Amino acid sequence: MRKIAIALTKGGTGKSTTAVNLAAGLAAAGRRVLLIDTDTQGQDSLMLGVRPQTGLAQFVEQEVGADEAVVGARENLHLLAGDHTLAGLKRTIALKEFGGEKVLAEALAPLEDLYDYAILDTSPGWDPLTVNVLFYAEEILAPVSLEVLSLQGLIEFEQRIEDIQKYHARVALEYVLPTFMDGRVRKSSEILEQLRTHYRRQLCDPIRYNVRISEAPGFGRTVFEFAPRSAGAQDYGKLIERIENGA
Numbered sequence: 001m002r003k004i005a006i007a008l009t010k011g012g013t014g015k016s017t018t019a020v021n022l023a024a025g026l027a028a029a030g031r032r033v034l035l036i037d038t039d040t041q042g043q044d045s046l047m048l049g050v051r052p053q054t055g056l057a058q059f060v061e062q063e064v065g066a067d068e069a070v071v072g073a074r075e076n077l078h079l080l081a082g083d084h085t086l087a088g089l090k091r092t093i094a095l096k097e098f099g100g101e102k103v104l105a106e107a108l109a110p111l112e113d114l115y116d117y118a119i120l121d122t123s124p125g126w127d128p129l130t131v132n133v134l135f136y137a138e139e140i141l142a143p144v145s146l147e148v149l150s151l152q153g154l155i156e157f158e159q160r161i162e163d164i165q166k167y168h169a170r171v172a173l174e175y176v177l178p179t180f181m182d183g184r185v186r187k188s189s190e191i192l193e194q195l196r197t198h199y200r201r202q203l204c205d206p207i208r209y210n211v212r213i214s215e216a217p218g219f220g221r222t223v224f225e226f227a228p229r230s231a232g233a234q235d236y237g238k239l240i241e242r243i244e245n246g247a
């Protein structure tokens with residue numbers, strides 16, 4: 001199973017959008033996908049139009065089993081939903097005397113063979129749960145908004161990843177995904193060039209600014225369902241190809 005964390009300390013860069021559309025696109029291509037929402041905002045279930053009764057927090061705290069916590073969202077796409085109860089899980093993790101950073105990895109281990117991909121959506125910032133995600137994941141995909149200069153944020157984030165690599169050597173920043181690309185805005189292409197200089201290997205083709213991407217969640221639909229011929233669907237389709245090829 002490939003374990004891909006969608007992460008960046010900065011908020012509003014398209015993490016949830018990417019997690020949901022990537023997971024749904026891979027599932028539509030026939031992969032078995034588990035989407036794990038580790039954000040207290042619980043956006044992913046809303047974006048997919050499902051309303052689970054339980055989710056990640058209850059599963060990790062062993063209040064319910066996987067059969068109850070993991071819900072079907074689409075064919076091949078299962079969801080471990082996030083919500084405000086994750087705040088309690090963060091406290092549980094923080095209070096652990098040792099091994100706190102492995103709580104998520106241990107809880108998810110039994111699901112290993114059931115899926116081809118685990119896609120993990122994360123909250124902005126840096127908290128015990130995000131650290132847990134990075135101790136579990138093996139590939140990190142960082143969506144970087146081209147609207148604001150976030151190169152510095154990405155470089156700082158990479159330093160934190162390096163700290164974690166000392167204990168979890170298999171995790172690495174594998175994909176840098178430019179988002180909110182606007183060809184008409186010069187700043188967009190300038191930031192893109194800077195990203196190319198620093199992250200040539202990881203740089204993916206950008207996701208354009210596309211209003212369909214932001215409208216789809218209001219209908220509980222992915223961009224592929226809501227506007228299959230839109231620029232957003234095309235761009236996320238390309239990302240899925242790249243991830244599938246592992247390049």
Ligand SMILES: Nc1ncnc2c1ncn2[C@@H]1O[C@H](COP(=O)(O)OP(=O)(O)O)[C@@H](O)[C@H]1O
Pocket residue numbers: 010011012013014015016017018124179180181207208209210211213214215217
């Ligand atoms: N490429 C895009 N074009 C237009 N709107 C987008 C795009 N990507 C994300 N959005 C919108 O921007 C907002 C923030 O995106 P979101 O995925 O929630 O960011 P994050 O999870 O990093 O906080 C959402 O309203 C989303 O619909």
Ligand SMILES: [Mg+2]
Pocket residue numbers: 015016017039043122123
């Ligand atoms: Mg989010």
